[in-house]
């Protein structure tokens with residue numbers, strides 16, 4: 038950061054801004070990269086250095102930045118009515134239209150939408166809805182939650198407790214105790230050597246059923262799962278996992294919450310991945326990010342007719358005391374409506390289905406590098422895992438922070454990739470072209486080669 042303006046911002050930020058996931062030691066020394074503007078899939082820092090953003094902000098800038106139409110839709114709604122509460126018996130046009138649109142796009146009987154401020158609050162709202170639902174049914178004991186090791190569900194107290202990423206469970210924070218049970222991540226790359234994928238699948242499904250039986254079907258309320266694990270390392274479960282786990286849940290009257298905060302709104306080439314990609318009909322879907330392509334904060338918790346019938350059954354004393362000042366914010370909803378309109382008009386889902394397999398096959402070419410152990414994921418949600426030994430899959434020591442080293446090398450070459458200890462994650466804007474795929478893959482290759490020399 039060399040410009041005076043950039044330097045000043047860097048210092049102000051370092052002094053006063055508490056960042057999500059701050060690593061104190063390096064932040065005190067290095068501060069943060071100050072980004073200044075964005076256009077399409079590109080970001081620019083204060084020195085006007087251009088970067089291709091292969092992280093898509095944080096899995097969210099789906100239609101790309103800087104769209105005039107989005108700015109207009111947002112400005113129009115600000116002029117018309119910048120805010121309206123959605124509490125109790127007030128609504129607004131964009132909220133009513135967006136709820137209807139989302140209900141149409143969501144699979145099966147998921148016809149009811151609660152708007153939130155993002156993904157964590159969508160998870161928190163699902164957690165509270167589940168408790169409310171079980172109490173309305175008179176099943177006061179049925180409150181236990183099952184989720185998975187390596188899952189990420191957000192950063193409210195409930196969301197972080199449901200999540201199972203070990204690296205996020207730092208000893209300085211507390212987590213809900215005695216309510217949440219974590220079963221194995223469906224990561225075949227890290228499965229027992231020699232185990233077939235079919236046997237691995239059977240093992241995972243059995244583990245879920247065993248856990249339900251151990252905790253007691255009368256006590257287990259819900260299973261939370263991302264269709265493809267994101268922040269936990271872009272893990273695509275073995276084929277058949279989603280359907281098989283759903284059937285186990287159905288058998289034991291356990292609600293299935295599909296956390297589509299990353300996967301919904303196009304990342305896997307469909308509005309929602311649950312049904313269209315994985316043949317899974319959940320009871321609740323949580324979404325955020327791509328719903329507004331990151332232009333404004335918004336999340337949605339979408340739930341079934343069956344749940345709705347129970348919670349809204351005639352009862353003069355019943356009130357649903359959950360929601361936020363910014364639930365159904367009219368400007369955020371207007372932005373989401375425009376975002377969906379653009380995605381439909383430009384057939385962005387079709388584009389993902391066309392470019393996604395190319396991205397996947399090109400990224401897989403990195404497997405010839407001696408430190409690339411695995412390239413996995415699907416469509417516009419991929420990652421590269423680096424290992425010290427390909428045969429044994431042994432990792433580099435965490436202290437080497439190899440993913441961060443690669444990300445830094447790529448930064449210098451104008452490419453932003455997300456480091457996650459020994460991984461680099463890629464979740465680019467959904468408008469990425471095949472030429473841009475070539476740039477991403479060749480730059481990442483150079484970055485990995487450069488870092489490997491110094492290891």
Ligand SMILES: Cc1ncc(COP(=O)(O)O)c(C=O)c1O
Pocket residue numbers: 154155156157158160189190191192263267268296297298299325326
């Ligand atoms: C699967 C999943 N769920 C929930 C969240 C939390 O969303 P937010 O950061 O918008 O609160 C995230 C964020 O990355 C996510 O990946």
